Amino acid sequence: MRKYIFICFLISVLFTNSQQTKSNSKQPNFLFVLVDDQPFDAVGFSGRYPFLKTPNIDRLKNEGANVENFFVTQSICSPSRASFLTGTYPHIHGVNQNNKHVDPNWNEFAPYSTHLQAAGYETAHIGKIHMAHVKGKAHIRPGFDYWYSFIGQGEYFDPQVNENGNEFQENGYITDILTEKAVDWLKNKRDSDKPFSINLWHKAVHQPHLPAPRHKSLYIDKELPTPPYDTHKETFKGKPEWQRKKTFGFDWKKNLPIPLELPEQEWPINYDRNMDLLRCLSSIDESLGKVLATLEEMGELDNTVIIYSSDNGYFMGEHTYLDKRLAYENSMRVPMVIRYPELIHKNTTVKQKCLNIDLAPTILKLAGLDIPNYMQGESMVDLLKGNDVDDWRDAILFEYFKDTYWPYAGPNQIAVRTDRYKLVDCFLKNDIDELYDLQTDPGEMTNLINDSSYDAVEKDLREQAILLKKQFKYNPNRDWWLKKVMNSKRIK
Secondary structure, three states, X not given: OHHHHHHHHHHHHHHXXXXXXHHHOOOOEEEEEEEOOOOOOOOHHHOOOOOOOOHHHHHHHHHOEEEOOXXXXXXXXXXXXXXXXXXXXXXXXXXXXXXOOOOOOOOOOOXXXXXXXXXXXXXXXXXXXXXXXXXXXXXXXXXXXXXXXXXXXXXXXXXXXXXXXXXXXXXXXXXHHHHHHHHHHHHHHOOOOOOEEEEEEOOOOOOOOOOOHHXXXXXXXXXXXXXXXXXXXXXXXXXXXXXXXXXXXXXXHHOOOOOOOOOOOOOOOOHHHHHHHHHHHHHHHHHHHHHHHHHHHHOOOOOEEEEEEEOOOOOOOHHHOOOOOOOOHHHHEEOEEEEOOOOOOOOEEEOOXXXXXXXXXXXXXXXXXXXXXXXXXXXXXXXXXXXXXXXXXXXXXXEEOOOOOOOOOOOOEEEEEOOOEEEEEOOOOOOOOEEEEOOOOOOOXXXXXXXXXXXXXXXXXXXXXXXXXXXXXXXXXXXXXXXXXXXXXXXX
C-alpha cells in the first residue's frame, strides 16, 4: 500500500513539474532599438572617443553579444530599414532610394512583425519609419498593432506625429517623446497575456544633429580625436575621379579641371557637427536605460531579446567626408549588440560578417517560427550562442543606386567584402574601380586596382561578385518598383 501511495505521489509530482515547465516556457519578447546614422565606433565601449559615455549601450554588450562586423546592404535610411524588416535586399523589396513614393512590396515580402502577429505576438512601432509619406491611417505600415510615427525625417523639437492614424503635434524633444511612448505602451497599452515585439526607432542622431537642451554643453571642452589609420589625411590620390569630383565641390560644373590629388584638410573636420552627433547619443543612451528599467520592473527584462543597431554608418571626418552612402567601412558598417541571457553568454563577440537582412530570420527563429523562403538573410542564432558555423558566408555584397544627389552621393555601385579584401565596382566606363587590402590597409587609403600584383585577387573578387549577384537575384534597375507603383496608381 505504501509503495502504491509513493508511486501515485511521484506521478503527481512529475505531472505538476511538467505543467509548471510548460507554463513557464514563454516565447521571448523583442525590443529593437534603431538609431539613425550612428557610426559603428561611436559607442563608449569602442574607445574611439575617450570622453563618450554610453553606459546602457555598453551594458547590452557586457551582458550580451557584440556583433563586431555587422553591415548594411545599402547605406541609406529607407532601403536599410526595409531590409531590417523584410530580410531582403533593397533591389528585392523595392526600396532602393529615399523616395517618398516608394514603399516596400509588403505583399510579397512581409516584415517579420507580420509573422510575429500571426503567431500571437502584440506588436508596436514607435519612431521613424521614413517610408510612409502619407497622413492618417494610410501612414500605418503592415505588421503593427500600435503605431506612433511621423512623416519623413520628422523634427527634433515639437514634432508632428501620427498615433494610430491620428495626426497631432507633440511638445518636447523627440527622443524623450518616443521613450515615453515606448514605456507607456509596455506598461499600459498592450495585452499583458501576449508576448510582444516593439520597435523603438529614433530620429536621432540624424543631421542636423540637435542634442537635447540638457546636453548642449556636454563635452564642450573635449577635442575630437583623429580617426584611426589617419583616414582624415585623405587626398584621393589613385582613387576614382568621381570621389575627387565629389570632394572638390560643385565647381566641377564650371568645367574646372579636377586635380589628380587634393590637398590634405586640416583637422578637425566638421568639429561642431560631429560633437553634436555625439551629444545626441546621450539622450539615446538615457532612453535605452529607461526602457531597460521598465522591462526590469515588469519582470520581462531577461525574457526580452534586446537589439540595438543603426540604419547605416556615418563619416565623422574619415576620408574627409560626412554623411554615408559609400562602400567605405565607416559608411556600411554599423553597431549591433544583442542581449538575451537565455541564449547569449555575457561578453560574447561575434566576428563573422553579418548583414541587416540577417536580423529578421534571427528574430523569427528565436520566436520558434519558420523562416519564409523569400528572406535572403541567415539566422544568427548559432553565432550568438558562440557556436562555430562552418558554412557561414565568406563574402558580403553591398549595393548603392545613384540618386539625385550625384555626385555628392556617388554612382551606382556594388562592393564585395571578404575578411581581407574589398572590391568596389562603380560601373563607370571612364573611371576606375577600387580595391583594398583590409589587412595591410584597414583605413582603405591605398587603391590597389591598378597594382598588377593584385590581379589575381581582383579576378577572384569579380567572380565572387557574379556569384553573389546571382545568389541574391541582383537587379540593376533602380526604378523597377517605383515604375510599377506609379503605373498602378495611374490605372486606379
